[in-house]
Amino acid sequence: MAVMEYIDAIRLAMKEEMERDENVFILGEDVGVKGGVFTTTKGLMDQFGEERVMDTPLAESAIAGVAIGAAMYGMKPIAEMQYSDFMLPATNQIISEAAKIRYRSNNDWNCPIVVRAPIGGGIFGGLYHSQCPESIFFGTPGLKIVAPYSAYDAKGLLKAAIRDPDPVLFFENKKCYKLIKEDVPLDDYIVPLGVANVLREGDDITVIGYSMPLHFCMQAAEELEKEMGITAHVLDLRTLQPLDRNAILESVRKTGKVLIVHEDNKTGGIGAEVSAIISEECLYDLDAPIMRLCSPDVPAMPISPPMEKFYMLTKDKVKEAMIHLANY
Amino acid sequence: MNDNDVINVENQHEQLGLSDGQVIDMYRYMLLARKFDERNLLLQRAGKINFHVSGVGQETAQVAAAFALDREKDYFLPYYRDYGFVLAVGMTPRELMLSAFAKAEDPNSGGRQMPGHFGSKRLRIVTGSSPVTTQVPHAVGFALAAKMKKQDFVSFVTFGEGSSNQGDFHEGCNFAGVHKLPVILMCENNQYAISVPMHKQISGKISDRALGYGFPGIRVDGNDALEVYRVVKEARERAIRGEGPTLIEAMMYRLSPHSTSDNDLAYRTQEEVDENWKKDGVARMKSYLIRLGIWDEDKDADLVVQLNMEIKEATEYADRAPFPKPEDTLLHVYASAEEEKSWQ
Numbered sequence: 001m002a003v004m005e006y007i008d009a010i011r012l013a014m015k016e017e018m019e020r021d022e023n024v025f026i027l028g029e030d031v032g033v034k035g036g037v038f039t040t041t042k043g044l045m046d047q048f049g050e051e052r053v054m055d056t057p058l059a060e061s062a063i064a065g066v067a068i069g070a071a072m073y074g075m076k077p078i079a080e081m082q083y084s085d086f087m088l089p090a091t092n093q094i095i096s097e098a099a100k101i102r103y104r105s106n107n108d109w110n111c112p113i114v115v116r117a118p119i120g121g122g123i124f125g126g127l128y129h130s131q132c133p134e135s136i137f138f139g140t141p142g143l144k145i146v147a148p149y150s151a152y153d154a155k156g157l158l159k160a161a162i163r164d165p166d167p168v169l170f171f172e173n174k175k176c177y178k179l180i181k182e183d184v185p186l187d188d189y190i191v192p193l194g195v196a197n198v199l200r201e202g203d204d205i206t207v208i209g210y211s212m213p214l215h216f217c218m219q220a221a222e223e224l225e226k227e228m229g230i231t232a233h234v235l236d237l238r239t240l241q242p243l244d245r246n247a248i249l250e251s252v253r254k255t256g257k258v259l260i261v262h263e264d265n266k267t268g269g270i271g272a273e274v275s276a277i278i279s280e281e282c283l284y285d286l287d288a289p290i291m292r293l294c295s296p297d298v299p300a301m302p303i304s305p306p307m308e309k310f311y312m313l314t315k316d317k318v319k320e321a322m323i324h325l326a327n328y
Numbered sequence: 329m330n331d332n333d334v335i336n337v338e339n340q341h342e343q344l345g346l347s348d349g350q351v352i353d354m355y356r357y358m359l360l361a362r363k364f365d366e367r368n369l370l371l372q373r374a375g376k377i378n379f380h381v382s383g384v385g386q387e388t389a390q391v392a393a394a395f396a397l398d399r400e401k402d403y404f405l406p407y408y409r410d411y412g413f414v415l416a417v418g419m420t421p422r423e424l425m426l427s428a429f430a431k432a433e434d435p436n437s438g439g440r441q442m443p444g445h446f447g448s449k450r451l452r453i454v455t456g457s458s459p460v461t462t463q464v465p466h467a468v469g470f471a472l473a474a475k476m477k478k479q480d481f482v483s484f485v486t487f488g489e490g491s492s493n494q495g496d497f498h499e500g501c502n503f504a505g506v507h508k509l510p511v512i513l514m515c516e517n518n519q520y521a522i523s524v525p526m527h528k529q530i531s532g533k534i535s536d537r538a539l540g541y542g543f544p545g546i547r548v549d550g551n552d553a554l555e556v557y558r559v560v561k562e563a564r565e566r567a568i569r570g571e572g573p574t575l576i577e578a579m580m581y582r583l584s585p586h587s588t589s590d591n592d593l594a595y596r597t598q599e600e601v602d603e604n605w606k607k608d609g610v611a612r613m614k615s616y617l618i619r620l621g622i623w624d625e626d627k628d629a630d631l632v633v634q635l636n637m638e639i640k641e642a643t644e645y646a647d648r649a650p651f652p653k654p655e656d657t658l659l660h661v662y663a664s665a666e667e668e669k670s671w672q
Contacts, residue, residue: 067469
């Protein structure tokens with residue numbers, strides 16, 4: 001066990017998997033000599049060489065497409081997209097190719113790639129260094145989508161993603177990189193894909209979310225319990241696709257009141273699907289309308305500090321929504 | 329033609345290391361692809377199959393390229409007109425017919441994909457899609473794997489001249505050039521992207537584009553089987569020596585409409601099509617073999633009978649074969665639980 005940052009946990013996961021399996025390699029922009037623009041791959045080129053930690057030309061579709069080809073041969077590539085905002089040129093490769101290779105070949109070929117991409121704002125990144133594009137890929141069968149909130153999960157989920165026989169999009173939150181610091185085991189463990197995690201037990205309201213905003217939810221929940229005696233049940237989806245439907249329904253049935261929180265836009269976001277699942281499966285267990293707290297439906301987050309602050313979720317915004325739900 | 333008509337022509341295949349048997353075999357695959365294509369058109373018109381996308385006019389270069397590769401080792405990323413190519417690397421008319429009829433036993437996709445979307449792990453034919461040229465970066469990925477794992481195979485990828493305008497072509501070429509990867513990119517320039525003629529697609533030569541990516545680009549007459557064979561063989565030798573990719577632009581003409589849903593005379597003339605039939609590479613190969621005295625009209629007639637029989641059997645088999653179970657639509661989105669476990 002060691003105290004480490006979220007970003008260190010991601011790096012450690014890659015290091016361990018590359019030591020364990022020589023077919024695992026990393027490719028992307030600036031991942032080699034520089035060690036990544038966030039230092040996610042720092043030191044890995046020194047250990048594994050420039051072929052396995054490969055600085056590629058600046059061309060996202062090639063990064064994804066070359067990774068897909070190598071994966072079909074039997075390699076296990078980890079393709080890094082420098083910012084998730086820049087992965088859209090690779091969308092055709094991800095959605096038309098990676099997601100459909102097993103299906104279209106009737107199980108003859110498979111495509112075990114991991115695409116890592118940092119999501120989220122709050123770093124003065126403006127429109128194109130802040131986005132949460134998970135809803136673009138969500139709803140594409142054949143893809144798995146992961147978005148960890150803790151350092152422990154980041155390591156365990158990434159290791160599981162690398163060992164998965166199908167394509168996995170790994171959305172790491174760039175605000176979490178340095179902010180989240182916690183105990184992470186130094187030994188080999190995985191956190192299975194497709195399994196949600198109860199972060200906190202509670203009886204009054206249920207909060208469902210993923211990635212960075214869960215930290216606000218947890219802080220708000222602590223305060224609400226102390227200040228008002230409201231106990232919140234908090235569920236971390238961890239894997240966005242496939243969703244852990246049973247865990248969602250179980251957590252909703254526990255309190256009958258549910259708030260869904262994410263930084264991606266409200267319209268067409270993951271919360272819309274979670275909400276639909278709840279409506280379809282356990283509408284009569286609800287004591288209040290399903291509520292969602294998400295980013296506003298504007299194209300992306302502006303850089304100007306007051307505008308960024310307006311756009312971003314905060315502990316206070318989450319707390320207010322939780323009180324509103326509890327009092328309903 | 330009888331034996332007295334044999335004209336003394338220069339044997340061009342011997343110096344390329346090809347035996348008489350091999351060039352006759354090459355011709356056989358070209359003709360098989362042609363006959364297969366013609367039969368599919370009839371089957372579509374008769375309402376037996378839903379769709380056919382043709383490769384007529386392109387078989388010569390396809391088959392010649394296949395013969396220049398290592399059909400035991402190399403990885404192939406063909407595009408949708410490559411019937412000649414996939415037949416020459418081992419797919420059978422029966423397997424292709426199962427695809428045309430969208431039957432469960434189709435090895436390409438189990439009846440899921442349109443015909444012409446080839447794939448077979450057994451034959452190292454990499455599964456393909458319909459958005460064009462996505463296979464180029466995949467081919468580069470296979471070549472990267474060859475380099476990383478120190479394996480002596482190459483990847484071979486084809487595409488049309490229209491799709492050579494896609495970003496994936498350029499991104500793939502650049503990546504392959506930077507890392508000197510063993511990939512051969514062959515553009516089958518059939519002069520039409522559905523209805524849009526070459527002069528509205530490109531203002532230069534596709535082969536010249538290789539210059540910008542730092543590797544050789546070669547334009548070759550795609551109706552000349554032996555020239556295509558030579559160029560692809562040399563490209564393979566360069567790749568295996570670690571000298572990197574080669575871009576080949578094989579010039580040809582799409583003799584048939586784009587697909588069974590296309591009326592080509594809406595955008596080109598019958599005269600133009602007729603002119604190009606005179607350059608047909610399959611007829612040219614036959615004539616070469618006959619002039620060399622290693623083939624004759626009797627043998628040719630026998631071959632046509634034999635190929636038609638093979639295609640007829642394939643058609644009957646595929647027609648009778650069962651469709652996939654409707655509920656099998658739900659299978660193979662992800663790995664099975666057992667497969668997943670074995671990877672962990």
